[in-house]
Amino acid sequence: xxxxxxxxxxxxxxxxxxxxxxxxxxxxxxxxxxxxxxxxxxxxxxxxxxxxxxxxxxxxxxxxxxxxxxxxxxxxxxxxxxxxxxxxxxxxxxxxxxxxxxxxxxxxxxxxxxxxxxxxxxxxxxxxxxxxxxxxxxxxxxxxxxxxxxxxxxxxxxxxxxxxxxxxxxxxxxxxxxxxxxxxxxxxxxxxxxxxxxxxxxxxxxxxxxxxxxxxxxxxxxxxxxxxxxxxxxxxxxxxxxxxxxxxxxxxxxxxxxxxxxxxxxxxxxxxxxxxxxxxxxxxxxxxxxxxxxxxxxxxxxxxxxxxxxx
Amino acid sequence: xxxxxxxxxxxxxxxxxxxxxxxxxxxxxxxxxxxxxxxxxxxxxxxxxxxxxxxxxxxxxxxxxxxxxxxxxxxxxxxxxxxxxxxxxxxxxxxxxxxxxxxxxxxxxxxxxxxxxxxxxxxxxxxxxxxxxxxxxxxxxxxxxxxxxxxxxxxxxxxxxxxxxxxxxxxxxxxxxxxxxxxxxxxxxxxxxxxxxxxxxxxxxxxxxxxxxxxxxxxxxxxxxxxxxxxxxxxxxxxxxxxxxxxxxxxxxxxxxxxxxxxxxxxxxxxxxxxxxxxxxxxxxxxxxxxxxxxxxxxxxxxxxxxxxxx
Numbered sequence: 001x002x003x004x005x006x007x008x009x010x011x012x013x014x015x016x017x018x019x020x021x022x023x024x025x026x027x028x029x030x031x032x033x034x035x036x037x038x039x040x041x042x043x044x045x046x047x048x049x050x051x052x053x054x055x056x057x058x059x060x061x062x063x064x065x066x067x068x069x070x071x072x073x074x075x076x077x078x079x080x081x082x083x084x085x086x087x088x089x090x091x092x093x094x095x096x097x098x099x100x101x102x103x104x105x106x107x108x109x110x111x112x113x114x115x116x117x118x119x120x121x122x123x124x125x126x127x128x129x130x131x132x133x134x135x136x137x138x139x140x141x142x143x144x145x146x147x148x149x150x151x152x153x154x155x156x157x158x159x160x161x162x163x164x165x166x167x168x169x170x171x172x173x174x175x176x177x178x179x180x181x182x183x184x185x186x187x188x189x190x191x192x193x194x195x196x197x198x199x200x201x202x203x204x205x206x207x208x209x210x211x212x213x214x215x216x217x218x219x220x221x222x223x224x225x226x227x228x229x230x231x232x233x234x235x236x237x238x239x240x241x242x243x244x245x246x247x248x249x250x251x252x253x254x255x256x257x258x259x260x261x262x263x264x265x266x267x268x269x270x271x272x273x274x275x276x277x278x279x280x281x282x283x284x285x286x287x288x289x290x291x292x293x294x295x296x297x298x299x300x301x302x303x304x305x306x307x308x309x310x311x
Numbered sequence: 312x313x314x315x316x317x318x319x320x321x322x323x324x325x326x327x328x329x330x331x332x333x334x335x336x337x338x339x340x341x342x343x344x345x346x347x348x349x350x351x352x353x354x355x356x357x358x359x360x361x362x363x364x365x366x367x368x369x370x371x372x373x374x375x376x377x378x379x380x381x382x383x384x385x386x387x388x389x390x391x392x393x394x395x396x397x398x399x400x401x402x403x404x405x406x407x408x409x410x411x412x413x414x415x416x417x418x419x420x421x422x423x424x425x426x427x428x429x430x431x432x433x434x435x436x437x438x439x440x441x442x443x444x445x446x447x448x449x450x451x452x453x454x455x456x457x458x459x460x461x462x463x464x465x466x467x468x469x470x471x472x473x474x475x476x477x478x479x480x481x482x483x484x485x486x487x488x489x490x491x492x493x494x495x496x497x498x499x500x501x502x503x504x505x506x507x508x509x510x511x512x513x514x515x516x517x518x519x520x521x522x523x524x525x526x527x528x529x530x531x532x533x534x535x536x537x538x539x540x541x542x543x544x545x546x547x548x549x550x551x552x553x554x555x556x557x558x559x560x561x562x563x564x565x566x567x568x569x570x571x572x573x574x575x576x577x578x579x580x581x582x583x584x585x586x587x588x589x590x591x592x593x594x595x596x597x598x599x600x601x602x603x604x605x606x607x608x609x610x611x612x613x614x615x616x617x618x619x620x621x622x
Contacts, residue, residue: 025531026385026516027352027446029453032343040427041338042394042443048435049398074337083353085441087360116351124359125436130396132353132443135338142340205337220336 004120011101017081017114028116030080036136039077043067047126052170057096058103059186060129065107067207068133069190070256074205076143076197077135079111084118087128096127111192141197148202148221148261154283155260155270157191159235160210161245164252180237188256195273202261209251211303214259215291221261224288230296233280250293251303261285315431322412328392328425339427341391347447350388354378358437363481368407369414370497371440376418378518379444380501381567385516387454387508388446392427396441398434407438422503452508459513459532459572465594466571466581468502470546471521472556475563491548499567506584513572520562522614525570526602532572535599541607544591561604562614572596 008023016023032038045051045064065082072079084104088097108114116134166185169176176182196203202221204213210232218225229246238245260279262270271279293301319334327334343349356362356375376393383390395415399408419425427445477496480487487493507514513532515524521543529536540557549556571590573581582590604612 025455025457026382027350027388027444029386029448030349030351031450032349038341038343038349038445039338040341040394040443040445042396042428042441043430044396044398044432044439044441046398046432046434046439049433071337075340077338083351083443085353085355087355087357087439117353119354119441121355121357122360123357123436123439125434128355128357128398128434128439130353130355130430130441132351132394134349134351137340139342144336146336 007097008120011097012084012115012118015101015104015108015115017116023117028081028083030116030134032080032136035139037139037142039072039075039135039137039142040132041068041071042130042132043071044128044130046128055186057099058106061100061103062107062187064129064131065104066188066190067256068131069111069192070188070205070207072133072135073190073192073194074143074203074258075135075137076141076203077137079113079133079135079192081114081116081134083116083132085120085130086118087121087123089123089125089127092127138197143196143200143203144220145202145204145217146220148217148223148285149263150223150285150287152201152261152263152285153267153281154214154225154227154285155262155279155281156206156210156233156257157274157277157279158189158255158257159233159238160206160255160257161238161249161252162235163188163254164248165238165241165245167254178237180235185254188254190256191258191277194277196260199266199269199273200260200262204259206255206257206259208253210259211250211291211293217259217261218285218289218291221285223285225283225285225291227283227291227293229293229301231280231282233278247303318408319431322408323395323426323429326412326415326419326426328427334428339394341427341445343447346450348450348453350383350386350446350448350453351443352379352382353441353443354382355439355441357439366497368410369417372411372414373418373498375440375442376415377499377501378567379442380422380503381499381516381518383444383446384501384503384505385454385514385569386448387452387514388448390422390424390444390446390503392425392445394427394443395429396431397429398432398439400434400436400438403438449508454507454511454514455531456513456515456528457531459528459534459596460574461534461596461598463512463572463574463596464578464592465525465536465538465596466573466590466592467517467521467544467568468585468588468590469500469566469568470544470549471517471566471568472549472560472563473546474499474565475559476549476552476556478565489548491546496565499565501567502569502588505588507571510577510580510584511571511573515570517566517568517570519564521570522561522602522604528570528572529596529600529602532596534596536594536596536602538594538602538604540604540612542591542593544589558614
């Protein structure tokens with residue numbers, strides 16, 4: 001394994017933009033766009049917690065970056081760049097790092113991003129990674145979890161539950177011949193650039209499970225949220241699993257779709273803003289507290305758990 | 312151990328400022344001061360790599376924060392806030408987290424900072440921590456490593472080598488009765504707020520060892536740097552170790568003092584800017600490459616290593 005500074009020069013310096021000062025300085029210097037606020041988020045991925053030891057390093061890199069981009073999307077922010085930390089066991093193969101950097105390069109191109117800086121360390125245990133993403137929003141337009149109003153409708157982008165089913169396949173619980181759900185588990189599509197400011201009154205990304213994440217909007221907004229289970233959009237691949245997959249669909253993590261509170265009068269504007277990204281109305285907000293999920297008969301469904309949490 | 316959301320509410324939400332949105336959102340939203348650029352840096356601290364399992368969690372927290380503040384200081388930036396990631400084994404005592412948060416609270420008060428956001432996870436191995444610090448500089452005034460000019464003098468703040476000797480004491484190699492060097496190892500003093508813009512032509516903080524970090528300025532500036540070993544400032548406590556400690560002094564890490572390239576005409580301005588913080592002239596820059604350390608007889612000294620690196 002090459003030394004720390006050689007590795008930075010070989011794998012990471014080519015990913016850096018001018019703001020990263022060639023990764024040769026103590027910190028990055030960035031000029032935010034005029035009239036903008038900066039938006040900051042950080043997420044980590046640890047071996048055997050957030051990814052499996054055999055996972056493709058390029059996909060690990062891309063998922064780590066995309067999870068952060070999804071957090072920016074949930075704030076209505078546009079990404080500007082990111083910082084990276086790596087903690088690698090001494091035995092980590094040079095090829096692992098090369099593949100990891102390739103994954104970052106691919107997604108930097110797709111999302112128009114540059115590496116701004118970071119920190120590398122040895123690790124006594126498994127691989128530990130984190131990315132801090134920085135973005136910008138026009139001043140005063142950031143979406144939050146707390147702005148939902150009674151009467152707002154609840155919308156969600158894309159389809160829900162694919163990633164959790166894909167993880168089951170990766171764990172050997174079933175065989176994903178087509179690979180579509182497995183891909184959704186490994187490589188989410190962050191919903192950046194939808195232009196939701198002035199349309200959504202609250203937003204969150206579905207990272208820990210729809211019911212749990214919706215609970216965060218309900219709590220922050222001081223409202224109750226109601227979901228019609230039958231309206232939650234499901235991919236053709238996930239639909240095969242039928243009703244028995246309802247719980248994993250509504251409480252499984254890693255979808256990285258956006259849950260949105262939207263006034264009824266803004267429904268058309270929302271669909272226009274989402275363009276080619278599917279968006280589906282699945283419920284509403286009302287006075288009260290908590291999340292209720294209604295079955296086809298209008299009766300409330302109960303779940304054993306709301307979603308993922310780290311204990 | 313309390314659940315993830317309980318822990319965030321109990322220990323970290325009280326550390327959050329309004330920009331952190333109570334840590335209840337996907338990301339922090341920050342308004343940089345008018346006419347400023349933002350400066351971003353990240354550092355991690357891993358159990359058994361950067362701190363010892365028995366170290367006081369409050370001091371671990373404060374050192375992690377201060378290492379980041381030192382990086383901002385090296386850019387001439389003023390801190391605005393920080394993001395925190397924690398990865399904790401399930402067996403981590405509740406008291407560890409309480410002490411850790413207390414350390415952050417103390418330094419937030421000292422440095423006028425707020426927690427802006429973060430990410431928490433379980434860990435399969437030891438404790439892993441990182442902080443991303445964000446600061447600001449007046450546009451165009453950031454200090455870098457690449458601005459040194461031939462003829463600039465080399466200055467350093469504070470005293471050098473204390474932290475490396477303190478680490479030796481913590482590892483049981485000698486007994487630090489007074490505790491001064493041990494404290495320097497556990498709790499560095501980041502040199503923020505010195506107002507070095509327009510005075511220093513290049514800057515770096517001494518985190519990996521004076522010789523190695525000076526090498527980064529020399530390389531980035533395309534110059535040679537010369538250090539007069541006898542002029543490097545030493546604390547009264549470290550002076551007891553005499554000449555045999557020279558190597559650890561010049562190549563030991565964790566001092567978090569600033570190394571500065573300063574034109575001779577700016578020497579008085581530098582001393583005025585540093586105020587109560589001692590600053591000492593220890594060498595100069597000239598055409599060429601690399602770092603030379605001169606002994607009392609003017610002859611070049613050789614070292615087995617330049618400083619710390621993670622392999």
